[in-house]
Amino acid sequence: xxxxxxxxxxxxxxxxxxxxxxxxxxxxxxxxxxxxxxxxxxxxxxxxxxxxxxxxxxxxxxxxxxxxxxxxxxxxxxxxxxxxxxxxxxxxxxxxxxxxxxxxxxxxxxxxxxxxxxxxxxxxxxxxxxxxxxxxxxxxxxxxxxxxxxxxxxxxxxxxxxxxxxxxxxxxxxxxxxxxxxxxxxxxxxxxxxxxxxxxxxxxxxxxxxxxxxxxxxxxxxxxxxxxxxxxxxxxxxxxxxxxxxxxxxxxxxxxxxxxxxxxxxxxxxxxxxxxxxxxxxxxxxxxxxxxxxxxxxxxxxxxxxxxxxxxxxxxxx
Numbered sequence: 141x142x143x144x145x146x147x148x149x150x151x152x153x154x155x156x157x158x159x160x161x162x163x164x165x166x167x168x169x170x171x172x173x174x175x176x177x178x179x180x181x182x183x184x185x186x187x188x189x190x191x192x193x194x195x196x197x198x199x200x201x202x203x204x205x206x207x208x209x210x211x212x213x214x215x216x217x218x219x220x221x222x223x224x225x226x227x228x229x230x231x232x233x234x235x236x237x238x239x240x241x242x243x244x245x246x247x248x249x250x251x252x253x254x255x256x257x258x259x260x261x262x263x264x265x266x267x268x269x270x271x272x273x274x275x276x277x278x279x280x281x282x283x284x285x286x287x288x289x290x291x292x293x294x295x296x297x298x299x300x301x302x303x304x305x306x307x308x309x310x311x312x313x314x315x316x317x318x319x320x321x322x323x324x325x326x327x328x329x330x331x332x333x334x335x336x337x338x339x340x341x342x343x344x345x346x347x348x349x350x351x352x353x354x355x356x357x358x359x360x361x362x363x364x365x366x367x368x369x370x371x372x373x374x375x376x377x378x379x380x381x382x383x384x385x386x387x388x389x390x391x392x393x394x395x396x397x398x399x400x401x402x403x404x405x406x407x408x409x410x411x412x413x414x415x416x417x418x419x420x421x422x423x424x425x426x427x428x429x430x431x432x433x434x435x436x437x438x439x440x441x442x443x444x445x446x447x448x449x450x451x452x453x454x455x456x457x458x
Contacts, residue, residue: 325373325395330457332372333417334402335365336409337425352415354422363415363422369401375435377455379448382440388448390455394435407431416455423454 215223345351345362353362376393394402405414409428416423416439426439439455442448 325375326377326456327373328371328418328455328457330419331370332374332455332457333368333370334405335368335415335417336405337363337413337415338366339364352417352420352422354425363425365415365417368414369398369405371398371402374398377452379445379452380438386444387440388442388445390439390442390448390451392437392439392455394437396435399433399435402435402437403431403433407433418454418457421454424451 341351341362341364342359343362344360345353345364349362349364350366351362351364353360355361371394373395374392375395376391378391380389380391381387382389406428410431411428413425413427415425424439424441439451442451
């Protein structure tokens, strides 16, 4: 490319050309032939104006695309708690009619853009955290179930033990009640006198003789007696079935106070007879087979229930 200077329209022409172009003077001056005139030096050409170079138009800048918005970040737990507190405070202030309090939570600044590796690591960390939470929750649930099972088992064992103790207490109480009912003393209307029989004579007893008369199948009989014991209360007095089929016995259980005296008496009267007397009437004559030390007496002989009831009534002194 070549730069050519422009010609200025107002540029002066050379003086020789100007002189040639001038008309001849008519004021009487002598005209000189241009050829005779000494040659005049050519005027120095004027400096050429600096070439004007048109500047090339600068290219328009291309539009810059807008910067991508940073990804939205979930608020943290502390921020959520602060927001909840602010909401509650605003609701309370609205209920009271006052202006809502200013939120104490700081404005959330946009997080800087995160590269994919960081996101991937965050996702992996989140999955691991969730897996750990699930594991802890399962372990806690298992511990709760084990604790509940142990408590249930302990409660079941305690209930069984309590039930067993209750049954035992009821049984013991029932036994005590039954024992007290069995051992409840029976007060006799008249003392039951137990005399040893020293001898037996036919017929009625003579006056002044220490004895008692009774009629038997062979006729009147006099039973001569020696001092014995008097029983006013017994622990039990009842009718029971005898070993012989259809027969009955009258069972008498002595109290603890009378057992020793009766044991000494029966021990001395083994193989001999004892007379049971109520109101100076001979109720029965019983032979002592052995010493009775436990206070339990069985009077045998009534052939039927009616005779047993009659004997029981006489022993009561009624």
